[in-house]
Amino acid sequence: MAFIKNAILALAATASLTTAAVIAPREGVASNETTVASESRVSEKTGVSIMSAPQWYSGPWYNYPTNWLGWEDLWQRNDDMIRLTGSTWDDVGRINVAIWEASNQYSVDPRVILVIIMQESHGYVGVRTTYSYQGIPTAGLMQCSGCAGFPGQTNLPQEWTTEMIMGGTAHFRGNLDNWGGNGWEAWCVYPALREYNSGQVNWNDLSDPLGATPEYVSDVSQRLGGWYD
């Protein structure tokens, strides 16, 4: 019955979306990314419908796709989606600026920062604060612990936007350092993504959720290849 209740709540959340599909929230799983997942899910943070990526990958990092698109191509695919969340076009531009600032500061591929943002918040600058399965609050565009968040607000100053993306990228830099430190290549980025989501990593299966979101690395690797929602 809890399933039905959740489904109804999720549908209520999408009532304004004309494309609302059947929502099947997964029970007993929460994370700092999203608490519902299936073929189609609704971000409890943005209310925007999230599709699971078309393929499911699991195993060590080299089982996941590494055909990353170029920055321009990825940005063009995602900027309209960011705008659809309610972020203004000015917010969209500031997110772009902040991604490059954080990329330079922490030596992380800007494409990786972009897809983490898409996975975590879809680029909604007014995203709400959520809680990891351990009850740790995670806030802002990159939904990170200890990061700033500005729930319900849009048209933010560059400084606030930068603060959120610097915070998330700093957190991710710490994760990268645990796996060799390379912020530009999949062998290091993919295990670090699992750590970003779960706080721990089963190196032999990066889709082992360890309490968080199973499809996290699978989805993000497909975002790097051009899949978007």
Ligand SMILES: *[C@@H]1O[C@H](CO)[C@@H](O)[C@H](O)[C@H]1NC(C)=O
């Ligand atoms: C996500 O949650 C896990 C488990 O609580 C935590 O270890 C990890 O640091 C969190 N990630 C971020 C980006 O805050």
